[in-house]
Amino acid sequence: MPEDGKPEHQPPYTALGREMLNRTKPSSGARSVLPAETNDPVFACEPQGMPREDLYEFRTTQIVQTPVSVLMLYQFNRVWRVVWTDGREVPQDPDPRWYGYSVGKWVDDSTFVVQTTGTDERTWVDRAGRPHSGDLRVEERFHRVDHDHLELTVTIDDPKMYTKPWVAVDKLPFYLQPPTFDIREMICSPSENAAYNKLVGDTASDKDSK
Secondary structure, three states, X not given: OOOOOXXXXXXXXXXXXXXXXXXXXXXXXXXXXXXXXXXXXXXXXXXXXXOHHHHOOOOOEEXXXXXXXXXXXXXXXXXXXXXXXXXXXXXXXXXXXXOOEEEEEEEEOOEEEEEEEOEOOOOOOOOOOOOOOOOOEEEEEEEEEEOOEEEEEEEEEOOOOEOOOEEEEEEEEEEOOOOOOOOOOEOOOHHHHHHHHHHHHHHHHHHHXX
């Protein structure tokens, strides 16, 4: 669902969803603003939350299985999630968390389905600034195609912001790496971010003044 201004790529917003969308100022897509003008929380080193963890800077991911859970370890910002597989249900009225509460189960021999609720509505769905409410439910469907490949499909369901569920990513491929694969750290550092912005901003200002 690229943010390119084409009607066929627009999620089915409710009136409230459209209003909340217009409050965001993304730094990419058809509504993009200059980096200095964006209100994207991730650009201030805030947690990007779910489902954006699946939709922006989605890099190398480690998946670790235990008897009661599946751990998702992400390269970007060195974030981890716990997906409970011990049979529990998602909480009915949870306190919001940046990455929500996740439970998963195998629906067949090759498909693992994760349901996530209780996300913090301060986060964006994606870099395009698409909104969500506290009622958001995210479904992740991991399908094992063969020994070395997975496919991920992410579906967004939020009746307050969208008139019907919509697919944010469809069958994104994963490629198995060797156990010795070294994952470099990638962390948002406020001091490094400020230094970078000063360097880029000062350079651009110097050019504009000449």
